[in-house]
Amino acid sequence: MESRELFEKIMESGTDMAFATSVDNVPNVRILNYIYLKNEKIMYFQSFKGSPKEKEFELNNRIAFTTIPQDGVSYIRVNNAIVKKSTKTIFELQNIFIEKMPYYKGIIEHNGGSMNIYEVHFSIVEVWPNPDKFEQLQL
Numbered sequence: 001m002e003s004r005e006l007f008e009k010i011m012e013s014g015t016d017m018a019f020a021t022s023v024d025n026v027p028n029v030r031i032l033n034y035i036y037l038k039n040e041k042i043m044y045f046q047s048f049k050g051s052p053k054e055k056e057f058e059l060n061n062r063i064a065f066t067t068i069p070q071d072g073v074s075y076i077r078v079n080n081a082i083v084k085k086s087t088k089t090i091f092e093l094q095n096i097f098i099e100k101m102p103y104y105k106g107i108i109e110h111n112g113g114s115m116n117i118y119e120v121h122f123s124i125v126e127v128w129p130n131p132d133k134f135e136q137l138q139l
Helices: 003-013 052-059 090-100 104-114
Strands: 016-023 026-033 035-037 042-048 062-067 075-085 115-121 124-130 133-138
Touching: 003 075, 003 124, 003 133, 016 042, 016 052, 026 042, 026 052, 035 090, 042 090, 052 075, 090 104, 090 115, 104 115
Parallel strands: none
Antiparallel strands: 016 026, 016 062, 035 042, 042 115, 062 075, 075 115, 075 124, 124 133
8 A cells, every 4th residue: 555545544544643742841751542533643632721731832842753553553753743623613613523523422412622733734744554564644
């Protein structure tokens, strides 16, 4: 499978990423759910208003992430992404979240008003088809 094709497959089918921030030279990694809108080339995730990660974004909006392999092997890695609060709401994106992760229906129904949406912008990715090889891809 070609790298761009594998990138799109992983971003479309994957649900989780390990998301790394750093403030005052102290790294912090967490697992987040995401959606990726291919036509916008933007990854979206939700955060609860006032969470520690939102405070970290205000101090340093440069992040790194890796998708969590769905097939046990292939993943995407990005080292130089920018995160910013979106003008979109969880309610505008709820159908996409729920289609990808059906359990989000209940989460949004009970907590939607307490959520912010964040965008992750990046232009260069590493596509890892297996642990021994990767290809850098410009979006």
